[in-house]
Amino acid sequence: MAKRPEKFLFHDPALCMGCHSCEIACKLEHDLPAGVNRVRMVTEGPKMVDGELELHYDRIGCMHCARPPCINACPTSAIKKRPDGIVQIDESRCTGCQTCAEVCPYDAIEFHPEKNWAELCDLCAHRLDDELLPFCVKHCLSGALFYGTGEEFKQRREKVAARVGKAR
Numbered sequence: 800m801a802k803r804p805e806k807f808l809f810h811d812p813a814l815c816m817g818c819h820s821c822e823i824a825c826k827l828e829h830d831l832p833a834g835v836n837r838v839r840m841v842t843e844g845p846k847m848v849d850g851e852l853e854l855h856y857d858r859i860g861c862m863h864c865a866r867p868p869c870i871n872a873c874p875t876s877a878i879k880k881r882p883d884g885i886v887q888i889d890e891s892r893c894t895g896c897q898t899c900a901e902v903c904p905y906d907a908i909e910f911h912p913e914k915n916w917a918e919l920c921d922l923c924a925h926r927l928d929d930e931l932l933p934f935c936v937k938h939c940l941s942g943a944l945f946y947g948t949g950e951e952f953k954q955r956r957e958k959v960a961a962r963v964g965k966a967r
Contacts, residue, residue: 861920
């Protein structure tokens with residue numbers, strides 16, 4: 800089995816403003832119809848936390864698991880893991896049985912009703928192969944999406960926290 804990716808798509812909910820530009824960018828890049836998403840933003844709240852109202856946005860998308868249950872569940876072997884760890888679906892092999900979606904722990908697989916195949920975030924692997932950022936990262940208005948290593952993301956969050964601290 801291929802390794803887990805060294806680079807990931809990170810979502811920083813502290814920076815996310817819920818604009819859905821990531822969803823729109825993904826739909827444009829992959830020519831997805833209304834109702835089909837490879838990534839979804841989910842609103843959490845508003846709710847009271849320590850006497851203040853808080854609103855958070857969470858990103859729902861493929862997590863490129865170390866051992867993706869969708870791969871073993873697929874009866875046609877349409878789902879594969881690239882050597883770099885990115886999970887992809889071979890649409891020509893997918894029958895639309897939806898078994899993969901049933902076992903996905905992240906609710907990250909949707910179905911294209913017109914083409915009858917599974918859709919999931921593959922981190923815009925075609926763009927990564929050309930050394931470009933995933934399209935959602937390129938178009939994230941607030942900078943909440945980041946593609947890189949865990950250490951790079953940690954350093955980035957520390958810089959953002961320092962800037963926010965100075966602004967207060």
